[in-house]
């Protein structure tokens with residue numbers, strides 16, 4: 001442990017994070033109860049992007065094990081600084097193939113797998129690292145259902161990436177066949193535009209339908225990552241197994257990109 005050079009500020013931040021975390025845990029409890037689901041069906045992942053490694057250390061001390069980041073450079077630095085902690089790092093951002101090797105060195109789970117070339121790059125990287133890398137396919141619910149070869153989400157979707165629903169099956173097969181990768185399930189971000197704009201519950205129910213289809217051929221791929229600070233209740237109601245919460249735990253991000 002580093003010397004506590006800033007102990008009073010650390011104590012204040014710890015108290016703030018503890019209160020926020022307790023409030024989010026309560027929201028998940030209530031959402032599970034309302035949905036008739038056992039609380040242990042839902043795992044909280046705290047999205048720590050833009051917040052300092054010190055916050056992640058405090059959160060770990062408060063019992064948080066799963067954390068998520070969306071930029072490799074930032075995530076790699078934090079993972080290195082916090083290597084003494086028992087943390088599972090989830091990568092949730094758009095990922096360039098040239099960052100695959102770095103991400104494969106620290107991530108437990110890549111939640112944003114959305115194209116065959118990325119599958120190849122991650123598999124090669126995982127094998128080089130001698131690790132098995134968990135993968136979720138990021139589904140673009142704002143893409144046309146039956147988009148053709150190479151189709152991606154429309155650019156209006158802020159370049160969030162994702163595979164169109166109609167192409168989940170073959171991408172899943174590619175991940176499942178790739179040595180070094182483990183197909184764990186699906187992830188989505190509620191669309192801001194298109195058919196599901198402002199309809200989070202409907203979006204997450206569509207994701208659950210796609211998940212049922214996936215599990216028919218890949219029964220172990222049962223993770224469903226959906227829901228953020230503003231819509232975690234809708235995700236839990238629909239059946240999500242993982243929620244990704246940033247702002248409600250850590251406060252408004254210092255800088256938005």
Ligand SMILES: *Cc1c(COP(=O)(O)O)cnc(C)c1O
Nearest residue numbers: 047070092228229244245246247
């Ligand atoms: C930032 C982010 C979140 C968390 O969003 P909040 O609204 O801050 O809870 C969840 N998922 C992804 C993919 C993100 O990039």
